[in-house]
Amino acid sequence: MQKNNDSFLNFEACLKCSICNTVCPMMEVNALYPGPKKSGPDQERYRLKDPAFYDYALKYCLNCKRCELACPSGVQVADLIQRAKLQYGSRSKHPVRDAILASTDFVGTMASPFALIVNSVLPLKPVKAVLDGAFGIDSRRTFPKYSSEKFVTWFKLHAQKEQEKYSKFVSYFHGCYCNYNYPQLGKDFVKVVNAAGYGVHLLEKERCCGVALIANGMEKQARKQALINIESFGKAVEKGETILTSSSSCTFMMRSEYREILDLPTEGYRDSLFLACKWLYEKIESGEVKLKFKPLKMKLAYHIACHMQKLGWQNHTIELLKMIPGVELVVLNQKCCGIAGTFGFKKENYEYSQAIGANLFADIKEAAPDAVVTECETCKWQIEMGTGVPVMNPLSVIAAALE
Amino acid sequence: MKYDVVVIGGGSSGCRAAKANAAKGRSVCVVSAGLTLQATKPESEGRVYADLYELRKMGVAVLRGDTVLSGSWDGAKLLEVHTSNGLTLQADEFILATGRFFSKGLVSTMDTVFEPVLGADVDFPSDREKWFNADFFAPQPFEQIGVRTTADGHIFIKGEAAENVKAVGKILGGERHAKK
Incomplete structure (x- = not known):
């Protein structure tokens, strides 16, 4: 504006x-x-x-x-x-809880080696009661599962070598959710980008984008992590590589909030950092990339996450999904799911979070899709908990439809 | 990204134009910088012609919070427009529905009135004293200020009629705003 x-x-x-x-x-x-x-x-x-x-x-x-x-x-x-x-803003009444929710890198690193134990212990009623009573993490909330093998570990063991046979490369900012909770998303990303004829490089150093830190008032830590990311982005841009992401909120944080809220310089990389779907659509549109899709008999409902709408790139994803034969696509009215990152996990916010989400849940139940598609992982948790409908990242849909 | 019709502005006129075109089976994209019909405006007199959800259900691509910054021309033909979120939208036909002064479809300075998105020609009295009438409820000359169009609504760029750009809604001028 x-x-x-x-x-x-x-x-x-x-x-x-x-x-x-x-x-x-x-x-x-x-x-x-x-x-x-x-x-x-x-x-x-x-x-x-x-x-x-x-x-x-x-x-x-x-x-x-x-x-x-x-x-x-x-x-x-x-x-x-x-x-x-x-x-x-003054100090939170639950500083430990907020730090646990916001420090995704730390908690993820600690939880990954014990993923089996963590995943089986967290849903237990007594554990939830303790988290609820002592920390203020609402017991009605379903927690995301941790993966025993981090995405980065998988990539280095199984994919990194193969990447070198490509002549063109992109850098991938995988984000915490992909790394600690759902490495399959990163695997799908690599599959899609490879199919487009590009190799994948990891960034030299990657930290959590800091969106949860900002939301929980931990500005100093957010700034520290942002500076590490910005340095890595600079190095990727120097090599002439586009930086791609799979999560809408991370992307929005790094493109806009670093500048608007943290006053950090974004000029060096802002025009080279995109969601993978936008990049892919533009490559297909310009004729540089041709992808062959096999039919995918699915009814999909696309939920435009709030930060996705702010980015303004939802049409790229919609057009990509339309290219897959057999897919029946419904675009949901843009309503907030109510979780807003860590907000909905907090006991004092749970009721508000669910009340806001109810509108969207009703729309999804009416559309009755096989899966909801969205770029945002916290929306995914909220929608899966609220409706029971599985939620997929568009990259996973595209990867499933690749021949 | 290519559409049959790109509507610049998601207010009441823009949404109506989008709905009419979508009903004819055309692919339509609406770029809505801010104001939408979901918020009731006194100017729309309580009438709701089409809200953005209805448009989405009809398959119209709706870009909220995005702004058209400029256009690329081939002579008198507008080829594509560029938006603040970095999108390039191509279309056979464009509809300019950005409204008037409040929504910045028209911008006035001390000595001129201009249309900031595409640079369409605007008709206004050259003497600034003649823009307004001291009697507040009398017809105000500035209410007549709007983009110049052909008989079927095509805008002019530097005196030449644009082939594929029409203007609709308040940007045309003529509405009795102050009296309302």
């Missing part, structure tokens, strides 16, 4: 039209949340005067970015709220 003046995140451009309030999913279910207009541009004036005006109800913001999409004046409403939370 066009900038209208030089105020911090354009907050003075707010006309108080309240369109952002009409699209906020949290406002619909939670009377304690003052809404994006008040939390963002309105209260920013007060906060600048005196930090004591900071409203603790800002913790309810999901950072879904709908307010920014709806704003006719280009106010970065959600960014204003995120920055206020980092700058003025």
Whole structure:
């Protein structure tokens, strides 16, 4: 959007039209949340005067970015709220819980070697009761499973050598979910990119993008990890490699939030970092890549994750899925699933999270698909828990349809 | 990405145009920078012509929160438009439905009024004093400001009629905004 003046995140451009309030999913279910207009541009004036005006109800913001999409004046409403939370927010009542939820790299590294034990112990009722009582992680929540072999370990053992037979390469930012929880996603990524005639390189160093750290107020750690990633991106760009990802929220974090919330430089790599589906569609469109698909008899419902809509690349995925013969595709109305990363895992937020998700669950049940397709892994957990319908990343669908 | 019709602007006019074209079986993409029909606007007088969900169900590609920044021309024919999310949208026909001053379909400065997306020609009195009437509820001359079009709605670029770009809705001018 066009900038209208030089105020911090354009907050003075707010006309108080309240369109952002009409699209906020949290406002619909939670009377304690003052809404994006008040939390963002309105209260920013007060906060600048005196930090004591900071409203603790800002913790309810999901950072879904709908307010920014709806704003006719280009106010970065959600960014204003995120920055206020980092700058003025007080310490959490559950610092240990928040650190566990946000430190995906640390927890993943610890859990992977004991995946069998962790996976069988976590769903047990007494364990859940302890997590609920002592840490405030809601016992009604289904936890994601850990994988005993990390994606990176698999890649180095079974795939890295083969990659060298290609002459063109992309770099892959796999993300924590792929690495610790679901390496099959990374395997599917490698299969699809190889089929397109490109080899896969890992980044020199990769850390969690930090989206969960920001959401939990751990700015310092997020900055540290972001700087490591940015350095690796720079090296990949120097080699002339495009950096591809499979998760929408990581991508959005690294392309936009590093700059808007952490004030870090993104110019060096921003135009070389894409979701794999966007990259693949453009390669097919330009005629450089030709993929052969076998028929896949499936009814798929595509859920546009909030950050995916903010990225604006959903049409690439939709067009790719349409290329697969036999696929019946329904595009769901863009509604928030309510989990918002770590938000829905917290005991105090569980009810809100499920109330927001209910709208989407109803739509999915009505569409009755064989699988829901989405780029976001936390949406996946929420939708699978809420509807029982399996959720796939589009890359996994494409990999399954490759001849 | 290629469509039969690309609609620039997802307000009431843009959504209506998209719906009409989709009903004829054309592939349609709507780029909606912000305002949508899901929010009730006083200007639409409570009428809801088509909301974005209805359009999605009809198979229309809806890009919310994206903005068309510029277009590429071949003479008087618009080939493609480029958006702020880095998309290039090609189409046989384009529909300009970006509205007027509030939605920045038209932008006014001290001495001129211009259309910022494609640079369409805009008709306005050259004397700024004649843009407004001191009587607030009287017909306001600035309400008549809009893009110049041919009889069937094609816009002009630097005096030449564009082959495949039509304008619809408030960007045409003529609505009695202040009186409403």
